[in-house]
Amino acid sequence: xxxxxxxxxxxxxxxxxxxxxxxxxxxxxxxxxxxxxxxxxxxxxxxxxxxxxxxxxxxxxxxxxxxxxxxxxxxxxxxxxxxxxxxxxxxxxxxxxxxxxxxxxxxxxxxxxxxxxxxxxxxxxxxxxxxxxxxxxxxxxxxxxxxxxxxxxxxxxxxxxxxxxxxxxxxxxxxxxxxxxxxxxxxxxxxxxxxxxxxxxxxxxxxxxxxxxxxxxxxxxxxxxxxxxxxxxxxxxxxxxxxxxxxxxxxxxxxxxxxxxxxxxxxxxxxxxxxxxxxxxxxxxxxxxxxxxxxxxxxxxxxxxxxxxxxxxxxxxxxxxxxxxxxxxxxxx
Ligand SMILES: Nc1ncnc2c1ncn2[C@@H]1O[C@H](COP(=O)(O)OP(=O)(O)OP(=O)(O)O)[C@@H](O)[C@H]1O
Ligand SMILES: [Mg+2]
Numbered sequence: 001x002x003x004x005x006x007x008x009x010x011x012x013x014x015x016x017x018x019x020x021x022x023x024x025x026x027x028x029x030x031x032x033x034x035x036x037x038x039x040x041x042x043x044x045x046x047x048x049x050x051x052x053x054x055x056x057x058x059x060x061x062x063x064x065x066x067x068x069x070x071x072x073x074x075x076x077x078x079x080x081x082x083x084x085x086x087x088x089x090x091x092x093x094x095x096x097x098x099x100x101x102x103x104x105x106x107x108x109x110x111x112x113x114x115x116x117x118x119x120x121x122x123x124x125x126x127x128x129x130x131x132x133x134x135x136x137x138x139x140x141x142x143x144x145x146x147x148x149x150x151x152x153x154x155x156x157x158x159x160x161x162x163x164x165x166x167x168x169x170x171x172x173x174x175x176x177x178x179x180x181x182x183x184x185x186x187x188x189x190x191x192x193x194x195x196x197x198x199x200x201x202x203x204x205x206x207x208x209x210x211x212x213x214x215x216x217x218x219x220x221x222x223x224x225x226x227x228x229x230x231x232x233x234x235x236x237x238x239x240x241x242x243x244x245x246x247x248x249x250x251x252x253x254x255x256x257x258x259x260x261x262x263x264x265x266x267x268x269x270x271x272x273x274x275x276x277x278x279x280x281x282x283x284x285x286x287x288x289x290x291x292x293x294x295x296x297x298x299x300x301x302x303x304x305x306x307x308x309x310x311x312x313x314x315x316x317x318x319x320x321x322x323x324x325x326x327x328x329x330x331x332x333x
Contacts, residue, residue, distance in 0.1 A: 031285055033060045040295050042090050050090035053083075056291040061280070063087055065094070066159040068283050069209055069219040069238050073226035073256045074245025079276030079294065080222045081108050083243055084163060086294040087220065088112060089305050091161065095325050096154040098314035099161045100133060102126050104169035111302040114310040117160075117319065126170070127197065130204045133162055133217060136319055137208060140215040143322055152216035157324055158314055160217045162208065167223040168230045170205070172198030202232070209238035226255045241282035246270045257281060261289055 033045050039054035039061065053061030063086075070087070072080045091097040092115050101109035101119035104126060109119050120129040140152060152159075164170065172195045209219055221239060223230060226247065231239075236255070244256040247267055254262040261281060269291075270277035276296065279289045297305070318328060 031062045031064070033062060042086060042295050042297075044090070044093060050093075052086040052090045053292055053294040061292040061294065062285055063090055064282075064284055065091060065097070066161070066216075066218050068240035069213060070221070070241040070243060071226070071231070071236070071239040071256065072220065072222040072243045072245070073247065073252070074224070074278070075248050076224050078245035078247075078270075079278065080224075080245055081165070082276050082296055083245070083278060083294040084108070084165065084220060084222055085297050085302060088115075088161075088163065089295075089297055089302075092305060092309040092312065095312040095328075096158050097161060097312070098158040098319060099163060100129055102129060102162065102164040102170070103166075105166045108165040109163060111299060112306045114303075115306040115313050117314050117316055123197070127201060130162075130201060130208075132316060132320070133160065133208055133212075134204050136160065137212050137215050137217055139320060139322065140217075141211070144215070151214055155324065157216060157319070157322055160314075160319065161220055162212075162217065163220045163222075164205075165222045167221045168225040170198065170201050171230055202235070206234045206238075209235050213238075226252045228255055231255060241280070241286075244279045246277065257289060265289055 031046075031049050033049070033051060037043060037045055037051055037060055039051065039058065042050065042052045044050050045060075045062075048065045050063045050065060051060035052063055055061055072083050074080050088099065092099070092112075099112065099116045101112060101116050103109040103119055103121050104123065106121045109116070110121070113119050118125075118129050118132075120126040140157075143156075144150065144152070149156075205219070208217055212218065219239070221231075221235070226244070228251075242257055244253065244265075247253055247256060250262065250267045253265050253267050256262075257265060257279065265279055269279075274293060276293045278292055278294065280286045280292055281289045314323075314328075
C-alpha cells in the first residue's frame, strides 16, 4: 500500500515538473493572428506574416517575411528539417522569395529543386553558389548607391533566402572528435586545403550575414552542432531569430539562445512526447523564448508544393541582372 502511495506521489510530482517546463516563459508574439486561423495550416495571413505551426499556448506560430537571419539548431532527429521545410513552404507561395539551397549532406533540400534557384550539394558547387550570393549582394549594393536608396524592397526584386543545411560541414570543424591533422600526411594536406577553402567560405557567409540583410539576402542556417567552435560569434551575432530544437546540454542552449536567455531554458525542456518541439526567439516577434512546434509536412508532399509554386522560381540570370517581378512578367508575356 505504502509503495503504491509513494509511486503515485512520484508520478504526480513528475507530471507537475513536466507541465512546468513545457510552459513557454512568455508567449510574447507581437503579431496578433485571427483566432479562426488553424495553427497547423501554412498560410499567409498578412503580406509579411505567415503561420506554420503552433505555440505551447495553442497560438499559431508565425514567421515574419522576410524576417531576420535565422538559426535552426538541435540534435539529429529533433525536427530541424521539419521547421526549415515549413518556413520554405510558407515563403514559397510568394514570388517575392527566391531560394538557394546549400545541402552538403545531400538529403534535405533536393525535394525543393523545382522551386529553388539552385540546390548545391558538392563542395565546388556550394562554393560557386556562395560566390554568386556575394556577387548578387555587391551588385545590389552598387545599384542602391546609384539610385540613392538605402534599403532593399520587394519592388526592386525578390528576397533571396540562402538555406544552409548542416553548417558544420562547411566550416571544416571535426564533428566526430577524430583528429585528422597528423603533420605531413596526405590527409593532413587535404585538411589544410579544405581548411583554407572553409575559411574563405566562412568569410563569405559572414559578409552575407553582416551586409546581406539590407540587400535582400537572408540566411537560414541549420546545424546539429550548435557549439562556439562551429558557429563563431561573428556569424552567430547576426542570426537574430534563434530556433532551438532538442539539444544535448546547457552549453548548446547558451550558443543557441544567447547567454542572457539561456538561464530561462532547461536543456531537457523539450519532452520526447513532443516531436519537433522547439524554442523560438526573435528580434521582432517572440522577444522572450516561446515554446512551439512547426507544421509537419511529410517528405512525400514536398515535391507537390515545389511543383505547384515552381512558377515563382527565379534563375541566377534573373537575379543577377536585377530583374523585378514586373520585368519577369513582361518577359513571360
Ligand atoms: N513538427 C513536427 N511534428 C511532428 N513530428 C515531427 C515534427 N518535427 C519532426 N518530427 C518527427 O521527427 C523526425 C525527424 O525530424 P527531422 O528530419 O526534421 O529532424 P532533423 O533535426 O532535421 O534531423 P537530422 O539532423 O538528422 O537531419 C521526423 O521524421 C518526424 O517523424
Ligand atoms: Mg535534417
